Amino acid sequence: MRLVPIAYLSSYTLSLLGNSVAGIALPLIVLQMTGSVLGMGALAAATAVPAVLAGLFMGVVIDRINRRTSSVLTDLVSAAAIAALPIVDLVSGLNLGWFILFGIIGSVGDVPGLTARDALLPAIVRHGNISAERLMGLRESLGAVAMLLGPAAAGTLMVVFDGSTVLWITAGTSLLAALVTLLVPHRVGDIVRDLPQADTDAVPATGWAQLREGWRVLFRSRFLRATTMLSIVSVVVLAALQGLVLPVYFTLADQPGMLGYVLTALAAGMLLGGGAYALLGARGRRRWWFVAGIVGTTVGFAVVATLASVWVVFAGAFVVGLSGGLFSSLVGVLMIERIPEQMRGRVMGTQNSMMTAGPPLGIVVAAVVTELASLEAAAITLAGVWSVAAVVGLSVRSLRSLEPTEETEATVVRTGA
Known part of the structure; x- marks a missing residue:
């Protein structure tokens, strides 16, 4: 494998690992330093809205500048925001206001950073001598590794080091991710600008007009609407299960520590699913992979929803991870092929923002149903919500033919160098 995909995948893993550690450690540090559970919720609420808005509006910037550069800059913003907290702690001490301030600043780097890396994918395929299937399968597998290591690393670090000291380490992973991205040649991040002259003249001039143009591409495409809907529903359902249903289930069963093992089973399934797609994704018809991912995820969610026993929940989580790894890898390949090169920041920024906003909604709905009815x-x-989405996904015409066409192949093959 060439340096370009190795550097990209390494940077992606480091960034995701840092976010995974911070996601566990930061709320615990807030609780340690403020003694307020309400403060943990306030931090989450205060950073959610800026993250969504940043994902929406920074897509325009990502479509205007070199995408390697935008990826590096967003990692540096995240690193600086986290590193500022232990510095303030040394100088004057931390309170909830500081956590919220730098949490908001850091959120400006999180969703745009993910979008910048997503927008860079076609260039990695073109310049890295790697198939889209292998790249996406490896990315899903490495994401699962980060998901496995992050919580364990966060717990270990919180035991070994003082609370704010842990933040130096999480900031270091974001900084290292930025430095590794610099190994990708600058020209790889250049935006391909070879549209016909008539199309180029039609590109809106203002940032707001360009943002609306990206939304028009996303919401007028039946294919993009369908795949975005499936991705959002899967994230919402999984977040509600992880964030509310399973914690309550294991608490009632007097086995709260088992939640971590369920998440391990989920990540292990994702690791195998992504690995399988990396090895075999280029073989067979894509429709088969799509159906396998959708049906497998439906079966997995149904098994988890029975809450029959701890081991049944484990098995269901593994099936969800395995099938989700296949589905996410395939969708990633389709996004590489079917989103116009010059629209990737705006389209994928909108998608990532919606997927960031979705999980809290799912948790709230699950909480209301639990309160009014039962767990x-x-x-x-x-x-049931996922089953309805799955039936729609399997039925819509835009997702029946997923094989590459001459037009989609041109999107990936075009060098732009």
């Missing part, structure tokens, strides 16, 4: 009813409701 079992909430689990069944979530599985």
Whole structure:
């Protein structure tokens, strides 16, 4: 494998690992330093809206500048925001206001950073001598590794080091991710600008007009609407299960520590699913991979929703991870092929923003159903929501033919160098 995909995948893993560690460690540090559970919720709420807005509006910037540069800059913003917290702690001490301030600043780097890396994918395929299937499969597998290591690393670091000291390490992973991205040649991040003259003249001049143009591309495409809907629903359902249903289930079963093992089973499934797609994704018809991912995820959610026993939940989580690894890898390949090169920042920024906003909504809905009915009813409701989305996904005409065409192949093959 060439340096370009190795550097890209390494940077992606480091960034995701840092976010995974911070996602566990930061709320615990807030609780340690403020003694307020409400403060943990306030931090999450205060950073959610800026993250969504940044994802929406920074897509225009990502479509205007070199995409390697935008990826590096967003990692540096994240690193600086996290590193500022232990510095303030040394100088004057931390309070909730500081956490919220730098949490908002850091959120400006999170979703745009993910979007910048997503927008860079076609160039990695073109310049890295790697197939889109292998690249996306490896990316999903490495994401699962980060998901496995992050919580364990966060717990270990919180035991070994003082709270704010841990933040130096999480900031270091973001900084290292930025430095590794610099190994990707600058020209790889150049935006391909070879549209016909008539199309080029039609590109809106203002940032707001360009943003609306990206939304028009996303919401007028039946294919993009369908795949975005499936991705959002899967994230919402999974977040509600992880964030509310399963924690409550294991707490009622007097086994709260088992939640971590369920997440391990989920990540292990994702690791195998992504690895399988990396090895075999270029073989067979894509429709088969799509159906396998959708049906497998439906079965997995249904098994988890039974809440029959701890081991049944483990098995269901593994199936969800395995099938989700296949589905996410395939969707990533399709996004590489079918989103116009010059629209990738705006389209994928909107997609990532919606997927960032979705999980809190799913948790709230699950909480309401649990309160009004029962935990079992909430689990069944979530599985039912995904089942409806799965039936729609398997039925819509735009997702029946997924094989590459001459037009989609040109999107990936075009060198632009």
